[in-house]
Amino acid sequence: MAKFPSVEWFKAIQDLVNGDDGIRKLGTCDAVMGVKVQDKAFEITFEAFDCTGVREISEAELANTDFYLDASYETWQEMLENISQSGGQPDRHLTLNTIDFLAPDGFAKSDDQSRKDRFYRYGQTFQQFFNASAEIKTEFAVPA
């Protein structure tokens, strides 16, 4: 069981998606995705067909990512629980894309729209990344 959010949790997903034929079939993905959960921040790097890096970063370093996903802890938990319960097929209002559309300030954030567009360009790769969390047990732990 891995705690969300933590480097261990993201590394568990990284191990699942690397070498996965479904992800590879989606095509190359070159982007640095940030994840912000309350006061914790993470950087997940995608290169070619793999997720090549996962690390915890400072909140200020989120500005160096192409975009970062930022939502309330409740939204993250609802999304991941839905992914888990649906076997990796989340309801439409809980996909990355629709959360982004429905949130007034968006889910994916960046000061550079062109870099933020990578969220949309590789959207299915990122969705598959989080969908893979259905294969692990997640313990939700609100960051202190």
Add this chain to the structure above:
Amino acid sequence: MAIDQKVIDKLRKEPGMPDIDLSWLREEDSPGIVAKAGKRGLTLDEINKGVYGEVPEIAKHGTTRSRGSIPRAGVMRTAYFVPEKSDIWADNATLIYEEAVQRQWSSATDIPWETVKPLPDIVEEAICQICTFLTEVEFIAGDAPGQWLKKISPDHYEVALYLISQVMDEARHLDVFRKRALVNGCGLLEAQGATRGLRNVLDSQDFTEMSALMHVLAEGFVQTMFRTGEFIAQNEAEKTIFRLCAQDESRHVGFGVMHLRYVLEHTPERREEIHHYLDRAEQLFGHPTDGGNTGLQEALLITMSGDGKDLDKGAELALALNKKQANEYMHRLEVAGLGDRRERMNPAFGMLLDPPKN
């Protein structure tokens, strides 16, 4: 690569053979570059090395000669190409082309068509009206870059390859929306016709004009609509269609933004000219007297309301969509270096803009 002189001599003396020239066998002209595959395979960036990667600022010949090959006298010209690199270039053309090839999909086999089930008439008809509109739009989105293919020099082949990939993407979009309209018994509804804004894209006389109008403005707006599509989708097939189309559309927007940035960096004197194109395009795009989009707007209201009953909810979401479209358009222009567009944007879009961040 060494050529055995004995082989050449033998070829020259072969009985019954016409005189052999073999002047093309010029080892001394070979730059001796060995391209190696990287993480993404053997991509264009991996082979664009040395003389093969030197992109001329001006394409000086009108023949089909590939960049890096050896010129030959007496070759016929095949076209008048756009000579200036700065008029057509984008630094991400190779990356986006390779990505497009990697991320292709099939409307025949990658969409779970079996998930499309009978829907309430009003919802089915609204979806089919949206599909009718998008089928037309995608036809134009393929035609517009297609018009420019014959004008791209082989010296700037990367741009031609990107445009070809876009035409393929648009062809797939055209066919997938047509298939969706026909798969559930409703079919295509009212033709929206090429609205003034879309006609303006087709009429572009300049590549940057075409790209700014189509990639940055029109496709930017359509990309946001595709992203919304997942929310209005009634089944897994529609969700998949919109998700995959949004990815494709984002590549086209990405090319357009980087092209505009390249133009403004290398030919800053074109700034006012580009503003002029956008002045006209914004005025024509969704002009209130142009009834061509009425069917689309009403169909969006119905689908965004869920079942066509709560139109206030539909209107609220449609406004949210329009705000995202306008703001993302403005942000992309800022990235391209046209941040001063904010002051002169058409009021129809300007009124939807959030205040600037800085």
